[in-house]
Amino acid sequence: ETFRMLATGDSIGVFQIESSGMRAVLRQMKADKIEDIIALISLYRPGPMDNIPTYIRRKHGEEKITYPHPLLENTLKETYGVIVYQEQVMEIAKVLAGYSLGAADLLRRAMGKKIKEEMDKQREIFVSGAVKNGVDARQAAEIFDLVDKFAGYGFNKSHAAAYALISYQTAYLKAHYLPEFLTASINLEIDNTDKINIFLQVAKSHKIPVLPPDINASEAEFSVERIV
Numbered sequence: 001e002t003f004r005m006l007a008t009g010d011s012i013g014v015f016q017i018e019s020s021g022m023r024a025v026l027r028q029m030k031a032d033k034i035e036d037i038i039a040l041i042s043l044y045r046p047g048p049m050d051n052i053p054t055y056i057r058r059k060h061g062e063e064k065i066t067y068p069h070p071l072l073e074n075t076l077k078e079t080y081g082v083i084v085y086q087e088q089v090m091e092i093a094k095v096l097a098g099y100s101l102g103a104a105d106l107l108r109r110a111m112g113k114k115i116k117e118e119m120d121k122q123r124e125i126f127v128s129g130a131v132k133n134g135v136d137a138r139q140a141a142e143i144f145d146l147v148d149k150f151a152g153y154g155f156n157k158s159h160a161a162a163y164a165l166i167s168y169q170t171a172y173l174k175a176h177y178l179p180e181f182l183t184a185s186i187n188l189e190i191d192n193t194d195k196i197n198i199f200l201q202v203a204k205s206h207k208i209p210v211l212p213p214d215i216n217a218s219e220a221e222f223s224v225e226r227i228v
Helices: 002-007 020-029 034-043 048-059 070-079 086-097 101-113 116-132 137-151 157-176 178-188 193-205
Strands: none
Touching: 002 020, 002 157, 020 034, 020 048, 034 048, 034 157, 070 086, 086 101, 086 116, 086 137, 086 157, 101 116, 101 137, 116 137, 157 178, 178 193
Protein backbone atom coordinates (compact mmCIF):
# COMPACT_ATOMS: atom_id res chain seq x y z
CA GLU A 1 0.00 0.00 0.00
CA THR A 2 2.87 2.36 0.80
CA PHE A 3 4.56 1.81 -2.56
CA ARG A 4 1.22 2.06 -4.39
CA MET A 5 0.80 5.50 -2.84
CA LEU A 6 4.34 6.56 -3.80
CA ALA A 7 3.81 5.30 -7.37
CA THR A 8 1.08 7.94 -7.76
CA GLY A 9 3.50 10.66 -6.65
CA ASP A 10 1.47 11.25 -3.47
CA SER A 11 4.49 12.03 -1.29
CA ILE A 12 3.80 15.53 0.07
CA GLY A 13 5.05 15.52 3.66
CA VAL A 14 7.23 12.44 3.11
CA PHE A 15 10.85 12.96 4.20
CA GLN A 16 13.25 13.83 1.36
CA ILE A 17 10.90 12.95 -1.52
CA GLU A 18 8.13 15.53 -1.36
CA SER A 19 9.32 18.10 -3.94
CA SER A 20 7.40 18.39 -7.22
CA GLY A 21 10.42 17.01 -9.11
CA MET A 22 10.72 14.02 -6.81
CA ARG A 23 6.98 13.33 -7.12
CA ALA A 24 7.25 13.39 -10.92
CA VAL A 25 10.11 10.86 -10.83
CA LEU A 26 8.18 8.64 -8.39
CA ARG A 27 5.29 8.48 -10.86
CA GLN A 28 7.67 7.43 -13.64
CA MET A 29 9.76 5.05 -11.53
CA LYS A 30 6.87 3.19 -9.85
CA ALA A 31 9.18 2.36 -6.94
CA ASP A 32 8.39 -1.05 -5.45
CA LYS A 33 11.30 -1.62 -3.09
CA ILE A 34 13.41 0.33 -0.61
CA GLU A 35 16.39 0.16 -3.00
CA ASP A 36 14.48 2.34 -5.46
CA ILE A 37 14.06 5.05 -2.83
CA ILE A 38 17.77 4.84 -1.96
CA ALA A 39 18.65 5.22 -5.65
CA LEU A 40 16.19 8.10 -6.12
CA ILE A 41 17.65 10.06 -3.21
CA SER A 42 21.14 9.48 -4.62
CA LEU A 43 20.30 10.26 -8.26
CA TYR A 44 18.12 13.33 -7.74
CA ARG A 45 20.98 15.83 -7.66
CA PRO A 46 22.81 17.87 -10.31
CA GLY A 47 24.90 15.51 -12.42
CA PRO A 48 23.43 12.13 -11.42
CA MET A 49 19.96 13.31 -12.55
CA ASP A 50 21.04 12.61 -16.12
CA ASN A 51 20.98 8.90 -15.27
CA ILE A 52 17.41 8.83 -13.90
CA PRO A 53 15.78 8.09 -17.29
CA THR A 54 18.25 5.23 -17.90
CA TYR A 55 17.56 3.78 -14.43
CA ILE A 56 13.79 3.96 -15.01
CA ARG A 57 13.88 2.47 -18.53
CA ARG A 58 16.07 -0.41 -17.38
CA LYS A 59 13.93 -1.02 -14.29
CA HIS A 60 10.84 -1.38 -16.49
CA GLY A 61 12.57 -3.53 -19.11
CA GLU A 62 12.41 -0.82 -21.78
CA GLU A 63 16.21 -0.75 -22.22
CA LYS A 64 18.73 -3.57 -22.12
CA ILE A 65 20.81 -3.69 -18.93
CA THR A 66 24.50 -3.54 -19.79
CA TYR A 67 27.63 -3.58 -17.63
CA PRO A 68 31.05 -2.02 -18.32
CA HIS A 69 32.51 -5.53 -17.85
CA PRO A 70 30.97 -8.93 -16.99
CA LEU A 71 32.95 -9.00 -13.72
CA LEU A 72 30.95 -5.97 -12.54
CA GLU A 73 27.47 -7.49 -12.84
CA ASN A 74 27.16 -8.30 -9.12
CA THR A 75 28.39 -4.81 -8.20
CA LEU A 76 25.96 -2.94 -10.48
CA LYS A 77 23.01 -5.34 -10.71
CA GLU A 78 21.01 -3.54 -8.01
CA THR A 79 21.14 -0.26 -9.98
CA TYR A 80 20.60 -1.85 -13.42
CA GLY A 81 24.18 -1.27 -14.57
CA VAL A 82 24.19 2.43 -13.61
CA ILE A 83 27.00 3.58 -11.29
CA VAL A 84 25.20 5.46 -8.51
CA TYR A 85 27.09 5.08 -5.24
CA GLN A 86 30.59 5.76 -3.94
CA GLU A 87 30.60 2.23 -2.55
CA GLN A 88 30.14 0.90 -6.10
CA VAL A 89 33.16 2.91 -7.26
CA MET A 90 35.24 1.28 -4.53
CA GLU A 91 33.88 -2.18 -5.30
CA ILE A 92 34.66 -1.77 -9.01
CA ALA A 93 38.29 -0.99 -8.18
CA LYS A 94 38.40 -4.00 -5.83
CA VAL A 95 36.76 -6.51 -8.19
CA LEU A 96 38.28 -5.35 -11.47
CA ALA A 97 41.72 -4.10 -10.50
CA GLY A 98 42.50 -5.92 -7.25
CA TYR A 99 42.45 -2.85 -4.97
CA SER A 100 42.09 -3.33 -1.24
CA LEU A 101 39.08 -1.45 0.17
CA GLY A 102 41.48 1.01 1.83
CA ALA A 103 43.24 1.68 -1.50
CA ALA A 104 39.85 1.89 -3.25
CA ASP A 105 38.78 4.60 -0.81
CA LEU A 106 41.96 6.55 -1.63
CA LEU A 107 41.07 6.16 -5.33
CA ARG A 108 37.54 7.47 -4.67
CA ARG A 109 38.93 10.51 -2.87
CA ALA A 110 41.48 11.15 -5.61
CA MET A 111 38.71 11.05 -8.22
CA GLY A 112 36.68 13.51 -6.21
CA LYS A 113 39.58 15.98 -5.97
CA LYS A 114 40.64 15.57 -9.64
CA ILE A 115 44.35 16.17 -8.97
CA LYS A 116 45.98 15.26 -12.31
CA GLU A 117 49.24 13.90 -10.91
CA GLU A 118 47.41 11.64 -8.48
CA MET A 119 44.91 10.59 -11.14
CA ASP A 120 47.67 9.60 -13.58
CA LYS A 121 49.22 7.48 -10.85
CA GLN A 122 45.89 5.85 -10.00
CA ARG A 123 45.12 5.20 -13.68
CA GLU A 124 48.36 3.26 -14.01
CA ILE A 125 47.64 1.21 -10.88
CA PHE A 126 44.03 0.55 -11.99
CA VAL A 127 44.88 -0.50 -15.55
CA SER A 128 47.81 -2.72 -14.55
CA GLY A 129 45.71 -4.37 -11.85
CA ALA A 130 42.85 -4.98 -14.29
CA VAL A 131 45.22 -6.44 -16.91
CA LYS A 132 46.51 -8.91 -14.28
CA ASN A 133 42.85 -9.85 -13.80
CA GLY A 134 42.48 -10.68 -17.49
CA VAL A 135 40.91 -7.39 -18.62
CA ASP A 136 42.04 -5.80 -21.88
CA ALA A 137 44.21 -2.71 -21.19
CA ARG A 138 42.15 -0.43 -23.46
CA GLN A 139 38.88 -1.55 -21.89
CA ALA A 140 40.39 -1.09 -18.43
CA ALA A 141 41.34 2.51 -19.31
CA GLU A 142 37.80 3.17 -20.62
CA ILE A 143 36.28 1.79 -17.41
CA PHE A 144 38.65 3.96 -15.35
CA ASP A 145 37.41 7.04 -17.25
CA LEU A 146 33.79 5.94 -16.75
CA VAL A 147 34.31 5.41 -13.03
CA ASP A 148 36.13 8.74 -12.79
CA LYS A 149 33.13 10.49 -14.35
CA PHE A 150 30.73 8.99 -11.79
CA ALA A 151 33.03 9.23 -8.77
CA GLY A 152 32.96 13.03 -8.84
CA TYR A 153 29.29 13.13 -7.88
CA GLY A 154 28.59 9.59 -6.64
CA PHE A 155 26.56 9.58 -3.44
CA ASN A 156 27.36 7.64 -0.28
CA LYS A 157 24.91 4.73 -0.26
CA SER A 158 24.96 4.25 3.52
CA HIS A 159 23.93 7.90 3.88
CA ALA A 160 21.17 7.57 1.28
CA ALA A 161 19.94 4.32 2.85
CA ALA A 162 19.53 6.01 6.24
CA TYR A 163 17.52 8.77 4.56
CA ALA A 164 15.46 6.27 2.56
CA LEU A 165 14.50 4.33 5.67
CA ILE A 166 13.01 7.47 7.21
CA SER A 167 11.37 8.28 3.86
CA TYR A 168 9.72 4.87 3.85
CA GLN A 169 8.65 5.15 7.50
CA THR A 170 6.99 8.52 6.92
CA ALA A 171 5.41 7.23 3.70
CA TYR A 172 4.07 4.21 5.60
CA LEU A 173 2.48 6.48 8.21
CA LYS A 174 0.93 8.62 5.48
CA ALA A 175 -0.41 5.58 3.63
CA HIS A 176 -1.94 3.94 6.72
CA TYR A 177 -2.74 6.83 9.11
CA LEU A 178 -3.43 9.78 6.83
CA PRO A 179 -5.53 11.99 9.19
CA GLU A 180 -2.99 11.58 11.99
CA PHE A 181 -0.08 12.10 9.58
CA LEU A 182 -1.53 15.34 8.20
CA THR A 183 -2.36 16.57 11.71
CA ALA A 184 1.21 15.98 12.89
CA SER A 185 2.62 17.57 9.72
CA ILE A 186 0.48 20.69 10.12
CA ASN A 187 1.47 21.04 13.78
CA LEU A 188 5.12 20.69 12.81
CA GLU A 189 4.69 23.58 10.36
CA ILE A 190 2.32 25.56 12.61
CA ASP A 191 4.12 28.85 11.88
CA ASN A 192 4.24 28.31 8.11
CA THR A 193 0.88 29.19 6.60
CA ASP A 194 1.97 28.16 3.09
CA LYS A 195 2.83 24.63 4.24
CA ILE A 196 -0.35 24.43 6.32
CA ASN A 197 -2.37 25.30 3.23
CA ILE A 198 -0.60 22.58 1.22
CA PHE A 199 -1.48 19.96 3.83
CA LEU A 200 -5.06 21.19 3.98
CA GLN A 201 -5.27 20.77 0.20
CA VAL A 202 -4.00 17.20 0.57
CA ALA A 203 -6.72 16.55 3.14
CA LYS A 204 -9.31 18.00 0.77
CA SER A 205 -8.07 15.84 -2.14
CA HIS A 206 -8.50 12.76 0.06
CA LYS A 207 -11.96 13.91 1.18
CA ILE A 208 -10.88 14.34 4.81
CA PRO A 209 -13.05 17.10 6.32
CA VAL A 210 -11.22 19.92 8.10
CA LEU A 211 -13.41 21.37 10.82
CA PRO A 212 -13.32 25.07 11.79
CA PRO A 213 -12.23 26.13 15.29
CA ASP A 214 -14.74 25.21 17.95
CA ILE A 215 -14.46 26.68 21.45
CA ASN A 216 -16.06 23.55 22.90
CA ALA A 217 -13.98 20.96 20.99
CA SER A 218 -10.74 22.43 19.66
CA GLU A 219 -7.36 21.87 21.27
CA ALA A 220 -4.38 24.25 21.27
CA GLU A 221 -3.10 22.71 18.01
CA PHE A 222 -4.71 20.77 15.21
CA SER A 223 -6.08 17.40 16.36
CA VAL A 224 -7.99 14.45 14.94
CA GLU A 225 -11.67 14.27 15.77
CA ARG A 226 -13.64 11.15 14.96
CA ILE A 227 -17.04 12.09 13.60
CA VAL A 228 -19.67 9.58 14.73
